[in-house]
Amino acid sequence: MMAALVGMGSVCRRSLLLRSLLPLRPLIGQRDREPDRPPRLPASLHTSPVSHAAGSKGASLHWTAERVLSVALLGLGPVAYMYPVPAVDYAIAAALTLHGHWGLGQVITDYVHGEAKVKAANVGLFALSAVTFAGLCYFNYNDIGICKAVALLWSK
């Protein structure tokens, strides 16, 4: 029994290296194999599939980008407080809108089901984010800008 398990163990390691299915010899028929090789069970192993038919790394990269953007937005906070200049205004407009866009995108993915509804929701979201970014840029350009606006709001 133990020998069989050891056999399985060594095959496991080999499979992980080969990343493929390794059909094993059945236990029956011990006569004609090398006497020193441990007996193996008639089982096959399915290791974690690095399936080449699977999709791209897009989702994983998106996840990382979301976190990078979050950290960047965190950094922009104190920067906005210390340097309320137009460059920071536009940086905040972009970072904030994108962070919200991606966040709401995750909400849609979680709660909206069905191909048509998902597509419609994402189109709506894109429109909302576009208008939001446009409005914030307009505010930055034609009015006092985000940083100064917050400062003004808080001074009252």
Add this chain to the structure above:
Amino acid sequence: MALLLRTVARHSVYASHLQFGPLCRHAVPMGTTAKEEMNKFWAKNANLNRPMSPHITVYRWSVPMVMSISHRATGIGLSGGISLFAVAALVLPGNFSNYLDLIHSMSYGPAFLAFSKFALALPVSFHTFNGIRHLRWDVGKGFKIPQVYRSGYTVLTLTLLTSIALASI
């Protein structure tokens, strides 16, 4: 005789090796993506008009659970608020300081102003601090249950203190 029997047995095992699904499965790449599988699930169950099992109505609410959905709720709320502000900037006449003066002239009183500042600061600080908590999880730290609760209470405390501090300036 024994050799003959063993040979036959071996062949039959090889044959069954090819047939038995759960015992031996060949590594075939998945024909559908996770997304497709999920859509299939929803399509089938919506088609059959199946009711959904009670979940949030029966599961016992915990602090981490409430904080998690609050993170989402504050995110949606803040995003909506920003979008509203952006649309207002595009649509409404005049500029920002005018509107501020208008609100100020209505003389709601200092208590109201402090309260509104608190009401604005609360979702922002909660989402920010809980966001940092999330980022800590994303680098793999703080998953043990006592740690989850500890970081959660820290976030709540910081949120309250920060909101009060911001409301008072």
